[in-house]
Amino acid sequence: MLLHLFKNTHIAPLAACLALASPGAAEEIWISNEKDDTLSVIDVATLEVIRTIPTGERPRGITFSKDYSVLYICASDSDTVQVMDPETGEILHELPSGEDPEQFVLHPDDRHLYIANEDDAITTVVDTETRKVVAQIDVGIEPEGMAVSPDGAIAITTSETTNMAHWIDTETQELFANTLVDSRPRHAEFTAGGSELWVSAEIGGTISIFDVATQAEKGKIEFAIDGIHPDRVQPVGFEFTADEKTAFVALGPSNHIAAVNAETYEVEDYILVGRRVWHMDFNSDKSLLFTTNGVSGDVTVVDVANREPIKTIKVGRFPWGAALRP
Template structure:
């Protein structure tokens, strides 16, 4: 057990009200549900703007950023109280975003506007708007903060943004309906999921060239319904957990060999996910079944499902305050 986790466990034992938390946005309830990673129960539900989807914390976890898509705003919530502190200008219909390593700039995909908006969370001003393809959605930023990625669902591209000039420097085609993007921890690879194409494309960051493609096959499910959306790397970077949408499964992919090692049955239409502090448990949002599945990462099995609001979508981890 890692010291940090041991400490966290001690604190949990001492004050169970302060366990680590998973925060989940409920797209059709206009709320966030807070799940205790200790009791695996919903311990709080807070109201948000309309159609909350993407969600992320500031580096010190003192602020929660929420894409309230239909309110055309990114909302800033105090996670201690659940109160909305203020809205950030976000451009229209923000769907997903990523916080730059500088903890100050949010890169926001404006789905209805074919634009990526860069917002300074301190001055609360729009720094730049960058034209990208139609229905931008997936957002990622490289660990060194030099590159931001937007994927566009209808244009079927990953757009590479130079964060210094705030201009595109490459546009790379991927399979149909790219939904999510992530860099590897070393910044050498950038991964993109394609929902309708049914693939994960892996790019070499230095050359922006495609280096591998991963396909999926879930037993008893027609390939058309195996639709990769959200995914997360494990802390050691060895594996990637991939949500496969309406196939109701999570795939476990070996990040070194690119082989799919296992499919785990979770709830219906699985979207996104977050790990707990030590990465031993994974929490997946299941849109249609309105719940969150807790996966035992070592055993690669679902442990429990937790009822949340209607159409849970995004998920973010917050350690013990």
């Protein structure tokens, strides 16, 4: 009787969620757990963790190949990028990554990984087919944020202690510009068809927006949450909605994410999530947003249309990165 009751209450939301999801697709959100050396796989339909997969030491940045056949994992303390078969969870091979790879971005050619080597002040470019290092580029201290323009011409590394965005010409693999941002830049993304670059600064508490053509700063976003000291409002990861009209910004130890109007640069909403929110990703129709909350060790699921948190999912210790597998 009890069991029956439990089943019923469990099935109802499950069915509702399934109805929302695209038919036939078993979408998943993959989460890297920095202090558990594992990945947690969340089923988007049920919003439950369905698999936990061991990785190398201190997994942080994760990204899928364009066809989702392999997952690349920055195993920072193993000093390698692991290549995983997402079906089996097996590590197929490792890529030479330089020391302490923290975050990376896959070039639109689906072949070259641009990797930030946090301890070495270097960006390493690796060819995932030949498994060889193509180039190593000297950048600032503690490189972290990585982005590549939609046309693939420009790669960006941000360096946390040097407080710069470094602009890399992907043809020559050389820096062609270095622009100052506020303290401790963490994350970078191109938007508006590749004409704008956004860079978050954790300690500065801002996002700087650059015109890509001129590398000139064209705007700056500041955040303020009632009842929380500005020092604790620390922007880190951010992602854009499908129409690129809204950016969701993780605000670290303020335990909120912001919804920012990407055209006016105004903050429209603050949404309460878990503790020390870090990175995020959407499901495939971008109706749900999954944030990694490092200190509380969970993932908050946000309803994008209503801008409301709808569920908290326990994952491993210090969840860091999130990646969609449709």
